[in-house]
Amino acid sequence: MKQPATSPKPFTVIGGFLGAGKTTLLNRILRDARGTRFAVLVNDFGDVNIDVSLIESHDGTTMSLANGCICCSLANGFIKTMIDLMRQPENFDHIVVEASGVSEPAKIMDFARIDRELDPDGIIVLVDATSFNERLVDGKLTSILTNQIRSADLLILNKVDEASAEEIKQVRSSLGELAGGTPVVETSHAAVPLGIVLGVDAGAVQSADDSVPAIDSVHSHAEMLFHTATLTFDRPIERPAFDKFTEEMPSGILRAKGFVNLEGKTFLWQKVGASAQLTPSGNRQCEDTKIVLIGTSEIDDRPLLKLLDPEQVSA
Amino acid sequence: MVGTTVLSAKKIITMNSYAPEATHVAIRDGRILGVGSLEQVAVWGDYELDDRFADKVLMPGFVEGHAHAMEGSVWDHAYVGYQDRFDPDGKRWRGARSLDEVIDVLSEVERTMGDPDEVLFSWGFDPIYFDSERMATKHIDRVSATRPVLVLHSNGHVLNVNSAVLNAAGIDRSTNVEGILKDENGDPTGELAEMAAQYAAYKAVGNPLLDGISANALRRYARSAVNAGVTTATDLYAKFDDSSLAAYAEVAGEADYPLRLVPAMNTLDLPFDEGIERVRYAMKSSSEKLHYGLCKVMTDGSIQGFSGRLKWPGYFNGAPNGIWNMPPEQLTDLVMAYHKADMHLHIHTNGDEASELMLDAIEAADKAYPRRDHRHTLQHCQMADESQFRRMSALGVCSNMFANHIYYWGDQHRDITMGPDRAMRMDAARTAERTGVHFAIHSDAPVTPLGPLFTAWCAVNRLTESGQVLGANECISVESALRAITLGAAYTLKLDHLVGSVEPGKYADFAVLDDDPTNVAPGKLKDIGVWGTVTGGIATKAAEKAG
Numbered sequence: 001m002k003q004p005a006t007s008p009k010p011f012t013v014i015g016g017f018l019g020a021g022k023t024t025l026l027n028r029i030l031r032d033a034r035g036t037r038f039a040v041l042v043n044d045f046g047d048v049n050i051d052v053s054l055i056e057s058h059d060g061t062t063m064s065l066a067n068g069c070i071c072c073s074l075a076n077g078f079i080k081t082m083i084d085l086m087r088q089p090e091n092f093d094h095i096v097v098e099a100s101g102v103s104e105p106a107k108i109m110d111f112a113r114i115d116r117e118l119d120p121d122g123i124i125v126l127v128d129a130t131s132f133n134e135r136l137v138d139g140k141l142t143s144i145l146t147n148q149i150r151s152a153d154l155l156i157l158n159k160v161d162e163a164s165a166e167e168i169k170q171v172r173s174s175l176g177e178l179a180g181g182t183p184v185v186e187t188s189h190a191a192v193p194l195g196i197v198l199g200v201d202a203g204a205v206q207s208a209d210d211s212v213p214a215i216d217s218v219h220s221h222a223e224m225l226f227h228t229a230t231l232t233f234d235r236p237i238e239r240p241a242f243d244k245f246t247e248e249m250p251s252g253i254l255r256a257k258g259f260v261n262l263e264g265k266t267f268l269w270q271k272v273g274a275s276a277q278l279t280p281s282g283n284r285q286c287e288d289t290k291i292v293l294i295g296t297s298e299i300d301d302r303p304l305l306k307l308l309d310p311e312q313v314s315a
Numbered sequence: 316m317v318g319t320t321v322l323s324a325k326k327i328i329t330m331n332s333y334a335p336e337a338t339h340v341a342i343r344d345g346r347i348l349g350v351g352s353l354e355q356v357a358v359w360g361d362y363e364l365d366d367r368f369a370d371k372v373l374m375p376g377f378v379e380g381h382a383h384a385m386e387g388s389v390w391d392h393a394y395v396g397y398q399d400r401f402d403p404d405g406k407r408w409r410g411a412r413s414l415d416e417v418i419d420v421l422s423e424v425e426r427t428m429g430d431p432d433e434v435l436f437s438w439g440f441d442p443i444y445f446d447s448e449r450m451a452t453k454h455i456d457r458v459s460a461t462r463p464v465l466v467l468h469s470n471g472h473v474l475n476v477n478s479a480v481l482n483a484a485g486i487d488r489s490t491n492v493e494g495i496l497k498d499e500n501g502d503p504t505g506e507l508a509e510m511a512a513q514y515a516a517y518k519a520v521g522n523p524l525l526d527g528i529s530a531n532a533l534r535r536y537a538r539s540a541v542n543a544g545v546t547t548a549t550d551l552y553a554k555f556d557d558s559s560l561a562a563y564a565e566v567a568g569e570a571d572y573p574l575r576l577v578p579a580m581n582t583l584d585l586p587f588d589e590g591i592e593r594v595r596y597a598m599k600s601s602s603e604k605l606h607y608g609l610c611k612v613m614t615d616g617s618i619q620g621f622s623g624r625l626k627w628p629g630y631f632n633g634a635p636n637g638i639w640n641m642p643p644e645q646l647t648d649l650v651m652a653y654h655k656a657d658m659h660l661h662i663h664t665n666g667d668e669a670s671e672l673m674l675d676a677i678e679a680a681d682k683a684y685p686r687r688d689h690r691h692t693l694q695h696c697q698m699a700d701e702s703q704f705r706r707m708s709a710l711g712v713c714s715n716m717f718a719n720h721i722y723y724w725g726d727q728h729r730d731i732t733m734g735p736d737r738a739m740r741m742d743a744a745r746t747a748e749r750t751g752v753h754f755a756i757h758s759d760a761p762v763t764p765l766g767p768l769f770t771a772w773c774a775v776n777r778l779t780e781s782g783q784v785l786g787a788n789e790c791i792s793v794e795s796a797l798r799a800i801t802l803g804a805a806y807t808l809k810l811d812h813l814v815g816s817v818e819p820g821k822y823a824d825f826a827v828l829d830d831d832p833t834n835v836a837p838g839k840l841k842d843i844g845v846w847g848t849v850t851g852g853i854a855t856k857a858a859e860k861a862g
Contacts, residue, residue, distance in 0.1 A: 018642050046586030060556075075584040076554075079514045080525045086518060101642040110492045110511030115518070116485050140624075140643050140668070143636065 008119035010094045011112035012198055015105035015148050016126035017135065021158040021190035022098050023047040025126065025197065029096055030069050032194060037068035039085055039092035043100050045073045074100075082111060089117065094198065102144055106151040122255075122272030124197050125152035126190065129163035132171045149178040154185065154196070154254060154273035161188035181274045183254055185296060193226040195294050196254050199272070229299040233289040233308050236261045245307040246276055253299065258291030259284065319343045319362040320852060323353065326831055327373040329817035330801050340373070342823040345603070345851035350817050367854075368846070372831045374797070375816050376546025376824030376848055377767040378804035380715045381661075381694050381757035384528050384550040384576075387536030389438050389761045392523065393424040396439030396469060398723075400764055403538035405858030411440075414447050414454060417466070421458040434463045434520050439761075441469040443619070443727060451498070452478045452505035463520040469762070470620050474507045476516055481505060483519035486512070527554050530562040537566070537574035542857040543766045544826030544845045546575060547805070547814050551661060551694070552611050553578040555593045560600070567605035573848055573855040575822070577808050579609035579661050583641055587652035594658060603822070603851065606810060610653055611694075612662040613640040615669040618697060618732050618741075619724045623666030625698065631734035637666060647676040650691075654680035659809060660691040661715075667698040674706050681710060690753070692807045697741050698733070704743065704750040713807040716742040718756040718773040719763040725779030739786030744774045748795055755804035756796070768832065771796035772841035793837055825849040 016022050026040055027049050042048055048063070048071055056064045061081075063071040070092055074081050085095070095118070099105045105123045112118035125148050135141050149155065155175055160168055168186070175184055185192055237245075242262055249256070249271070256271040259281055266281040269291065289308070293299050320342045327337040329350060341348040341356040349356040356362075387403065394400055394408040395417045401407055411417040417440060425435055435458070442450065455464050455477035463483060466475040481487070481503055488501045494509025507513050517525065528550070540548050553559060555578070566572045580597070582590045590610070597607040615637050616622020621630055622637035629636055639646070650673065653660055660677075664670040670693055677691055692713040693699065697720060699707070707714055720728070721742060729738040740746070747754040756770050774796045777785050784790075791799070805815030814822055829844035847856040 018645060044586050046589060073584075077525070077584075079510060079517060079522075082514055083518045083525075101645065102639045107493065107509055107511060110494070110509065111514055114484075114486065114490055114492045114495075114511050114515045140639070140672070144639070144642075 006089060006117075008117055009089065009092070010121040010199065011109070011118045012094070012096045012121040013099050013105045013108045013123045014096060014126070014197075015099040015103070015123060015152065016101075016156075017128065017132075017141070017145060017148065018101045019131065020126035020128040021156070022126055024190040025156075025192070026096070026098055028190065029194060029198070030065060030071060033067050033069050036198075037070070037091070037093045039095045040069065040071045041074055041078075041081060041085075041095065041097045042071060043074050043098055045071075078108070086115070086117060094121075096198070099148075104147050104151065106147075109151075121199055121270075122153040122275075123151055124154050124156060125149060126156045126158050127171065127175065129157050129159045129168055129171050129186075133167075133174055136174060146178055149175060149182075152179060152182055152273070153275045155179070155182050156190070156192050156197075157184050157186045158190050159188055160186045183251060183273045185254065193294075195226055195228070196296075199255055199257060199270075227295050227298050229293045229301045231258070231289070231291045231293065231301050231304060231308075233261075233305065234287070236264050237289060237308050239263060241308055245304060246271075248307060249304070250295070250299075252297045253293050253295040255294040256291055258289065259286050260289045260291065261287060319348060319359060321353065321356055321362045321364050322368055322373070322825075322849070323364060323366045324368045324373040325370055327817055328797070328831070328833065330375050330798060331816045331818045337817070340817060340823070340825075342852040345823055345853075347817060347819050347821050347823050349819055368827055371846055372828045373817070373825045373849075374544070374828060374832070375801045375826070376814065376850065377544045377800050377826050378755075378808070378810070378815055379540070379543075379545050379548040379757060379760070379765060379767060379800075380692075380755040380804035380807050381551050381717070382548050382760040382765055383552060384533055384536045384578075385524065386539050386761040386765055387532035387534065388524065388529070390535060393421060393435065393437035394439045395420050395437045395466060397441050397444045400439070401542065401858075401860060403535045403542065403858065405542065405860045407860065407862035409862070412444075414445060414450060417450070418454055418457050421455070421464065421466070425458050425462065425464075428462070431462055434465065434523075435459070436465050436467070436523055438467045438524075439469050440466045440475065443724075449496075449504065449506060450475045452476070452481060452503075455505065465516065465520070465522075467524075470617065472508070472620060474513050474516060476505045476507065478505070480516050480520055484515040485519075486515055527556060527559045528562050530565045533562055533566045533576070534572070537572060538858060539760070539765050540574045541848045541855045542845060543768075544828065544848055545765065545767060546573065546822075546824035546826070546848050546850045547577065547808070547810065548574055548765075549609065549808065550576060550578040551609070552581050552613070554584075555580045555597055560597055563605055564600060567602055571853060571855070572604060573850040573853070575604045575606060575810075575814065575824070575850070577606045577609060577810070579611040582610050582612050582649060582653065587649060591653060591656045591658060606808070608659050609661050609808065610658045612646065612649060612660055612673075614646055614662060614664050614673060615639060615666050618665050618720075619727055621732065623698070624668040624672075625666040626668045626671065630732055631737075632731050636668075643672055646672065647679070650676035651680045651683065654686065654689065654691070655684045657686070659689065661694050661807075662691065663694045664699075665695045665697050667700060667703065670696055670699045670703050674703060674710065674712065677710055677712060678706070687711075690807060690809055694757075695759075698737065699743065700740060701743070701746050701750065704746050704752050707747075708751045713753040713755070714747050715755040715757050715804070715807055716744055716747070716774075717759055718742050718744065718770050719758050721773050721777050721785050722780055723763055725777075725785040726781050726783070729779070729783075729785060740789060741786070742774070743786075743789045744791045744795070744799070745789045748791060753803065753806050754799060755807050756799045757804075766841070767800035768843055768845070769841040771800050771832070772837075774799065775837045775840060793833055793840065796840075797832055823849060823852040827854070
């Protein structure tokens with residue numbers, strides 16, 4: 001088994017049908033990235049709306065931006081684009097793929113599940129609140145939309161400002177039927193905090209201080225608050241306690257990531273929406289458990305810390 | 316000398332309505348000057364008589380309206396298909412009729428390879444014909460367990476690899492990804508069905524077919540064309556990047572290049588305006604042997620891959636409906652944008668839901684921006700029913716049908732994909748003819764072999780691989796089939812003023828045949844020998860068939 005030379009690159013898939021807001025979100029990622037050099041793979045360069053002054057070079061299939069991000073067109077096919085990109089791992093930190101309107105996001109995420117140089121981060125699927133239900137009953141689209149919704153770790157219900165309360169209710173009901181356990185975040189103009197879309201390592205999280213609410217950088221649209229908290233725990237955690245901790249994680253916590261000292265062994269724990277994974281951390285060993293949580297409402301870490309304490313569990 | 320050559324032949328089938336037969340054709344400057352008897356063509360003045368084809372039959376050079384220049388590059392790699400195939404050099408690759416025979420072919424190629432790390436890539440494998448166990452690493456490892464060996468299936472979507480490739484790609488029992496087939500012990504068998512698994516294999520050891528078209532591949536493509544009597548051929552899913560355009564220009568500029576190329580740009584990878592601009596840019600460098608202007612659209616998948624989009628009642632075996640390559644409304648917008656910009660669309664539609672969507676789109680586009688004579692063409696058009704053909708006729712839409720399917724997969728369509736009734740109307744050439752649709756028939760080479768006489772044989776006889784007739788009422792006459800592989804195809808390419816018949820002013824392009832297709836039993840059409848071609852007055856002999 002080959003081990004990658006550098007640590008695996010996070011790989012995030014942004015899915016959703018036409019008009020759901022994928023391009024708006026991708027443009028924000030490219031524009032607002034701070035510290036993290038994203039490689040953003042898009043279907044259509046024509047939709048990328050970046051200030052020309054920020055573009056350092058453009059060779060037809062790859063655009064390099066002043067903030068360190070690169071944007072690659074998928075015009076040569078997804079396989080070839082990925083192979084070419086992975087030959088230059090020094091040029092980016094995190095891959096974000098725009099899944100085309102008809103693709104199955106899970107099959108794109110499989111690239112990261114199979115390639116040890118990639119780390120499967122999450123599948124974020126945007127949903128157009130104004131048209132989703134109408135499209136869902138179109139026989140030509142039903143299976144595509146159903147597949148996309150079911151593959152999501154996290155659903156972003158977009159354009160709620162253009163939809164009536166009744167429409168939103170009906171779309172939420174459809175989403176509930178298709179993917180009941182998957183968290184749904186409502187927003188407009190795809191103004192969802194990038195920390196929720198891309199995780200805590202992504203540099204997009206502006207609130208450096210724990211539990212200080214941060215405001216997303218897009219102020220022109222409906223501003224959306226998100227909150228972070230960092231849990232630290234200085235003793236090894238018993239497995240049953242950790243299982244309980246993950247089970248009882250409040251639904252408002254949309255992302256979490258950190259190293260966990262589980263009965264003396266270090267694991268990486270990552271959660272995106274409803275799905276979480278625990279993987280051996282490789283060479284990295286740590287005594288303390290430290291987990292960063294991101295949610296849409298204020299996070300009270302005290303009940304969570306209590307769950308990690310074996311005394312509390314056995315009591 | 317004024318540079319006039321007169322070719323004499325046993326018979327010239329002109330496809331020209333006012334003089335369907337002739338014995339002599341006068342050629343000047345690569346074009347046809349006159350056609351008729353020797354006396355009739357002699358009126359043009361001094362000439363040099365070339366009687367090397369005196370015992371041959373000449374037809375207009377065949378026009379292949381749907382093939383791919385990849386036919387020129389696949390033969391750099393080992394062929395492991397079920398049927399015998401000839402490569403551009405005339406070498407016969409024996410069909411591998413069992414798993415053991417596939418391994419034998421690969422082992423034979425492996426023995427000729429020097430560098431132990433060089434990848435052995437093969438193509439054309441089609442297990443649909445085998446009842447035996449599935450191919451696995453244990454089989455391919457008999458070829459070599461150390462050299463990477465890849466076996467691409469004929470559908471292009473499934474790949475088998477040996478353990479060297481699995482190791483290099485890091486695929487093992489712990490890899491849990493859709494499309495990696497595992498055995499009863501949980502170990503991967505080496506069959507990789509989805510994009511991600513193939514990515515891992517190609518990332519580790521490469522895939523020579525991922526690169527764009529080269530001049531050398533185009534030269535090999537032309538050799539295949541000569542062997543089949545083809546003088547005009549499409550490259551119907553082309554990248555129009557600078558290096559591909561340069562490769563087309565390079566070969567088209569060669570005096571002895573024997574093929575007129577008609578590349579169709581793949582529209583799906585570019586924003587509409589950029590794609591239109593790119594085709595217009597390429598059209599400026601069109602020349603006698605290079606004809607730009609076609610735009611290719613992929614709508615659905617394939618019938619035998621269960622990825623074609625079907626109307627009710629769907630697949631006979633209950634498989635779920637197929638896939639769209641782009642959201643339907645975006646495909647509709649694409650048709651509108653390209654139609655508005657006066658582009659010429661060639662639209663891949665296999666299933667009847669796909670052909671219906673595209674007929675709706677063309678109807679809407681033509682209503683918004685009425686155009687006479689757009690000649691948008693539904694390619695494959697395999698499942699269109701009679702009502703759709705009537706719409707095509709009304710809308711001026713052409714159909715280029717995949718007649719070779721009847722032979723290669725007709726049995727599977729009857730038994731598995733379509734069921735007995737709908738299978739009878741696949742590639743309904745007779746219905747196209749009756750409803751007044753301009754139509755052609757094609758090979759989709761390298762998917763099936765390039766060979767218009769074989770394709771004509773399929774449309775005339777409609778015999779499947781097992782020898783049964785599939786839909787006798789859709790058989791067309793030999794005359795109709797010969798028209799479909801010449802003028803019919805030329806019409807769909809908007810090249811019928813230049814090629815497709817033997818008429819004064821057109822290019823002096825001929826298929827040189829050993830026999831008269833109108834004078835052999837219809838069942839023998841495919842067996843007529845091809846001496847080679849004449850392109851712009853220059854004769855090129857087909858490769859000697861060997862092996």
